[in-house]
Amino acid sequence: MMIGPIGFAAPWLLVALALLPVLWVLLRAVPPAPVRRRFPGVALLLGLKDDDSVTDRTPWWLLLLRMLAVAAVIIGLAGPVLNPKDDATRSETGPLLIVMDASWASARDWPEQRAFLTTMLAEAGREARPVAIMRLTDPAAPVFQSADTWRSRLPGLVPAAWAAGSDDMTQAAMLLGDTPFETRWLSDGLAREGREALLDALEDRGTVTVFEGAHATLALGPARIEDGALVLTAQRAQTALKREIAILAHGRDPSGTPRVMATLPLQFEEGEGTATGTLSLPAELRARLTRFEIAGQDHAGAISLTDDGLKRREVALIAGRDDREGLELLSPLHYLERALQPSADLLDGALMDILPANPNVIVLADVATLSEAEQSALLDWVDTGGMLLRFAGPRLAGSEVSRNEEAPLMPVRLRAGGRTVGGAMSWGSPKSLAPFPEDSPFYGLDVPEDVTVSAQVMAQPDPTLAARVIAQLSDGTPLVTRKKVGAGQVVLFHVTANAEWSTLPLSGLFVRMLERLAISSAAEMPAAEELTGTTWHPVQVLDGFGVLSDAGNLPGVTGEALVDAPLGRDMQPGLYDGADRRIARNVLAEGDTLTPALWPARVNVRGFQRGAETPLGGWLLALALVLLSADILASLALSGRLLPARAALVLAAALMLPDTGEAQQTHEALTSELALAHVITGDARLDDTARAGLLGLSETLFFRTSVEPTDPVGVNLETDELAFFPLLYWPITPDQPQPSTEAYTKLNHYLRTGGMIVFDTRDADIASFGAASPNGVKLQRLAAPLDIPPLEQVPKDHVLTRTFYLLQDFPGRHAGRPVWVEASPPDAEQIEGMPFRNLNDGVTPVVIGGNDWAAAWAVDGRGNVMFPVGRGYAGERQRELAYRFGVNLVMHVLTGNYKSDQVHVPALLDRLGQ
Known part of the structure; x- marks a missing residue:
């Protein structure tokens, strides 16, 4: 039975509530009302007071109190x-799928699904x-x-990195x-093909209730690359409201450290399901990118892996003449090599030798005539997605190519011929460049005033000419034209690649x-027929949470499956290597x-969020006891047998007096027992x-070691004494207040006298002391006034790796991030036969990390x-390692580097032998 958010396990007992009116009448009748009789002698009793008085009728408020007590019991x-199961699910008693x-x-x-499933x-x-559970x-x-x-x-139930298809349904x-x-x-x-048929089959076997989460799916x-810039498109399933997201571009810096290389904000307009943005990065930086992801979305759909499509291009340079040996500045390829070398891998050689290498771009500088075999092979290469970039020159201007019909x-x-302006035998002055139109790949580039053109090849007027011009001179003549050929394109600069006809190569x-x-x-995803007969081996694959891991012994897939097969157990999202590309x-x-x-x-659709079931019976019975106790006190008060009110107030005040010895008792406990402490940040949740x-x-220390700490203590750096605590855990937040000068004086004294501070930025980005995160920036400000020695990442032979447990990693809620401690002395050497160096005997005063150990x-x-x-099980193993690191940390601060004394074991054994 349900009454609002409250249900009853035994609703039939509520029938007893109907007896409350009868109880009211009975209570009103007991005690019975006295019969009034006039007696003259009663006047003699006027003024006398009986200590034990009985009222002639029960007061209404006492009756109400008793009725509420009985109702609470019933x-x-x-x-x-509170928040019981709804009637729809409670009515079922058979098997549950x-x-x-x-x-x-x-x-x-x-x-939320895990918690709901557990309930x-x-x-x-x-x-x-x-x-039964079916995935x-x-x-x-x-x-x-x-x-x-x-x-x-x-614990082993996790989402897959793919979705069920119609075959799975x-x-x-x-x-x-x-x-x-x-x-x-x-x-x-999300909508899935084949779901209706499965729903019908399930409804044939019983009732079906659907549960969905309230989070938006992104x-x-x-x-993809368009006009030299990265284009990223995000999608969402819910299009009602306006929303802003951020795309993070992850890669490796020159030292090989993974980090966020760039951030692209995107905005979904109201009612729109897609948001597109453009990210302009240098080619060198773009080649380092490994993936893009939507910030705050921990699933595989929010990850976009990069492959060879974003890496350095292979560009082949071929010149039409080579008769200016030694005149480097006049070489047709000199300026092209200087312009492309920082951003592309350049290939040199004959055309028929280069084509089998399948470069991304082929540049022909003043190449007028191609043999039939070269033209056929080059056309096939362009048709499959290559880009042919051509430059004009004297040979192209004097040839008969593309005169009467389009080549x-x-x-x-x-x-025929060309056009010369600004020379001794011509009229007019050199022409400048016009601004680039919006549909041009060059749109947005500034045109310098000193870029001029003195000669060019001219295009024949044609109905398609205007659509193919992507750059022109100030007088409207084409400077750069482009045409699509199959999946590729052909681009022609109507000037030379050197500075003979224009100053463009000099700019x-x-x-x-x-x-x-x-x-x-960049080459697009190849067609299935292009990969027929090839085998691709998985290198790394994504799991459902968007974590990229090694593919292990997963079998290879065919080229056709790589392109066309739906994602599933046999075709998982990830990176696949072929013979010549990834x-x-x-x-x-x-x-x-x-x-x-x-x-x-007809389907009942509900959400995952539901309050936990809370039994109220105990609270109501306790309330009934309180009401009955109040009834007793009220009855005694009406009869005059209750203690005077003043005495009761004095007793209550005495019970409410604070314990003046509590502070002294706490102080004595801290001096006699070990307690771990944390710095109060002002963030109550943290x-x-x-x-x-x-x-x-x-x-953990109590059950595993001989250390028996008492309850941890929160420390106010401004007012509390720090000497009682061997270790201070200091979580970092971007907005916590800066301690005062007096507090820093106490902290420095604490560090110099053997105390340890564990700084935790909790952002898993501590490679550069968290400088890239707000918590890391705050850490630098908080730690600046402290007397901190030079630091280094924990070496493999540091005592923290073996104080109690043997460890090489120090995870918390995050894993795999470096931890920084006091640097080892530069003269520390490893003695022959010993597994570690003779490090200093002191305790590192600070430990800095970002793995969120407290969580x-x-x-x-x-x-x-x-x-x-x-x-799953891997997470519980990570938590166990986090506990072990904490044990090592406390043992280190309590015992120092005592295990480093093992370097003296050979000498001690030698003395014992003597």
Whole structure:
């Protein structure tokens, strides 16, 4: 039975509430009203007072108090529950099938799904209902088992990096069997092919309830290059509201350290499902990019991996003449080599020798005539996606190529001869460049005033000429023309590649124009027929949460499958290597769109969010006891037998007096017992997490070592004494206040007298002390006044790696980030036969990291972990390593580098031998 958000386990007991009016009448009748009789002698009793008086009628407020107490008992025994299961799910008692999309889109609200799944299994366990779980990304015949059996398997239940297709839906429908059952479908919120047929099959076997998360689904398509810039397109399934996102471009800096190389903000307009932005990066920086991702979206759909399409281009340079040996500045290829060398790999050789290498761009400088074989091979190469970049010159101007009809490898027809302006035998002055039109790849580039053209080849007037001109002179004559040929293109500069006909090669504009053209020739995903007969081996693959890992022993895939096969267990998103290039297969391919799931009106669709069931019976029975106690006190007061009110107030005031010895007791406890401490930051949530983390570490120390810490303490740097604490855990927030000068004086004294401060930026980006993050910047400001020695990343032979446990990694909630400690002395040497150096015997005064250790250690009052770490069994292993690091940390600060004294073991043994 449900009454609003409250349900009752035994609603039949509420019938007893109907007896309350009868109880009211009975209470009004007891005691009975006295009969009034007039007696003259009563006048003698006037003025006398009886200490024990009995009222003639029960007051109404006392009756109400008693009625409320009885009502609380009745309702409490009825088993009220706050936020119980709804009637739709409570009415089912048979087998329960939980269907999960378990796709990459499910990863965005996977914690909510896990918590919801845990609640459903707990309910099914109490009702002894058999349960089966079916993942549509890997469908298998449902096996109904006890709820406890499935609960033990939940840590290994993770979303896949792909989504179920129509074949998966059909297979799932065929595996259902004929047994009736209830179905609860945990959907990822996106439309899928074949879902209707599976829904019909499930409804034939029982009721179906669908649960969907409230988070918006965002995904990122593959990056492409247009006109020398990166174009990124994000999509969303919910298009109602305006929203801003950020695209992070990840790569490796020159030292090989992974970091965010650039950020691109994007904005979804109201009602729009796509947002597109352009990111302009130098070719050298673009070649270092490894992936793009939507900030804050931890799933595979928010990741776009990069492949060879963004790497350095291979450009072949071929000149039409080579008769100016020694005249380098007049060489047709001199300026091209200088312009392209920083951003591309240049190839040199004969045309027929270069074509088998399949360069990205071929440049022909004043090449007028091609043999039939060269022309045919070059045309085939352009047709499959290559870019042919041609430059005019005396040979091209004097040849008969493309005069009467358009040549296949020329963008326009040319006039005989050429055009000369500004010379001794010509009229007029050299021509300048006109601004680039909006549809030109050069649009947005500034045109210097000193760039002029004194000679050029002229294009024949043609109906298609205007559409092919991408740059022109101030008088309207074409300077650069372009034509599409199959999947490739042919571009012609109507001037020479050197400075004979124009000053363009002498300017920076020439470099930027080549950048827009040559670097924009990235090859697209090849067609399936082009990869027929090839095998591609997976190098790295994505999981459902967007984490890239080694492919291990996954089998190779055929070229046709790499292009056309849908993603699944046999074709996972990731990086695949072929014979001559690397191709990225992303979750969202070019042209894919996200569509929200539209369920039929007959289907009951609910959300994952639901308040936890809270039994109210105990609270109501306790309330009844309080009311009955109040009834007793009220009855005594009415009869005059209650203690005087003044005495009661004095007693209450005495009970409420503060314990004046508490501060002294705390002080004595700190001097006699060990306590870990954390710096109070002013952020209540962070301070609670820090205290819970140190509580979890303290319990670990108590059960695993001889150290028995008391409860952790929060420290105010301005007022509290620091000498009681061997270790201070200091979490960093961007807005925490800067300590005063007096506080820094205490901190420096604390560091110089053997104390340790553990700085935790909690951002997993501490490679440069977190300088790239707001927490890292704040850390630099907080630590600047401190007397901190030179630091280094923890070496492999540091005592922290072996104080109690043998460790080489120090994870918290994040893993794989460096930890910084006091640098070893420069003269520390490793003695022959010993596994580590003879380091200094002091304790490092600071430990700096960003792995959010407190969140990994944190436990609540019942000893349950408070925050998830990693995923599945690997996450629990990471949490165990975090506890071990904490144990090593405390043992190090308490014992120093005592294990370094093992370097003296040979000498000690020698003395014992004597």
